[in-house]
Amino acid sequence: MAERGTVKPQSGFNANHDAEVLFKAMKGLGTDEAAILQLLTARSNAQRQQIKAAYKTLHGKDLVSDLKSELGGKFETLIVGLMATPVMFDVTSLKNAIKGAGTDEKVLIEILASRTPNEIREIIKTYKQEYDRNLEDDVTGDTSGHFKRVLVILLQANRQQGVQQDNIQSDAQALFDAGEKKFGTDEDQFVTILGNRSAEHLRRVFDAYMKLSGYQIEESIQRETSGALREVLLAVVKCARSVPAYFAECLYNSMKGAGTDDATLIRIMVSRSEIDLLNIRAEFRKLFATSLHNMIKTDTSGDYRKTLLLLCAGDDA
Structure with a gap:
């Protein structure tokens, strides 16, 4: 199936030029948040990685550290999420879900139930490289019973092929x-x-x-x-x-009622923006009496909202 992401690589891309735009946006007094969010949502993840490398070469500084020191709150979390490679974004999300007291089961469920076998294998490998720990050990150390068994099976990334x-x-x-x-x-x-x-x-x-x-x-x-x-x-x-319908429902639940579950909203918008966010938008419109665009607009604010709406890339009103 064709890629159904909302974020596409920019044609005529120039990493050095973009690195300079970002550097200027953060230099001196005040930060040009608009320049940052406009640029980063209009580049693919692979291009953002090249910008990160160019920034370091040109300025001897780490782009993500600079972004963190200039931005704040949910807007910062969202932008920093966009700067991670897709596999690192998942790996970090899983690590944060497991570490400390109590486990964020929702994150384990969402990632392990929805990723393809190849993505799961990539996550396991990267987790080991990054933390020198075995993801399965960390997951089993933090869960129990039949729930633990399902997660272990999903981590084997070994589903039968086709229809028996x-x-x-x-x-x-x-x-x-x-x-x-x-x-x-x-x-x-x-x-x-x-x-x-x-x-x-x-x-x-x-x-x-x-x-x-x-x-x-x-x-x-x-x-x-x-x-x-x-x-x-x-x-x-x-x-x-349907994976897109599953994510549409997760997004809806993250925003319905009082208060927004921003962690889930950010996680899905970042991780699906280049995969199937157009399909998720279509399913959202089918399942609920509103569009994803409209719900984001109503439930968020400021630069955080602007960035999410650019990732959403259109309204299905």
Whole structure:
């Protein structure tokens, strides 16, 4: 499928020129935030990495450190996020979710359920290089029970390929027998089947499950499981159905109600801007009575809002 990102490489790109623009924007009294956000949202991530290198060569200073010292708050977090390579952005997000007291399960679920097997392998490798630690050990040290088992399976990045025609019916039956049909739930079946089958296979299983039980698989998971296990299984199911729809829902939930979950909003807008943000926008419009653009406009402010709207790159009103 064609790339469906909102952020595209700039043609006629000149890293030295951009490095100078950014240097001037931060030199002297006051910072030209508008120049910074306009430039960085109009360059691909690969181009931002070249700007970072040019900045260091020309000025002997680290661009990200300079940005951090000039900007503040959520705007700073967003801009610094855009400056990280995609894999480093995920790796840092996972590390922050695990370190310290308590685990941010939401981050583990969102990243591990939605990334492709290749992306997961890249994350594991980079995590090891960066922290000299094993991501799986860190995740298992911080989680427990069936929730931990799902994450470990996702970290193997070893889903079956394609559709196993002969197993569609038996997988649906196994899920039905493990949940709706019995008193209590056999979580193992849910964990194994949802964790190991390909997205296209799972979509066929969900249809068969619906015919068999009269329920959508999501309804059964809601009823049969709870807590972090429920959240991760639902994320896996939603990503099997449609990754953009899953992210559209995450974005909506990050902004609905009082207060905005800025960490989630930033994470998704940064990590999907060059992959499928156009698809996410379309799904958002389909699922909710408003557009992503409109919701960002209503729920954020200042340079932070301007940057998010440039990443969103259009309204589907």
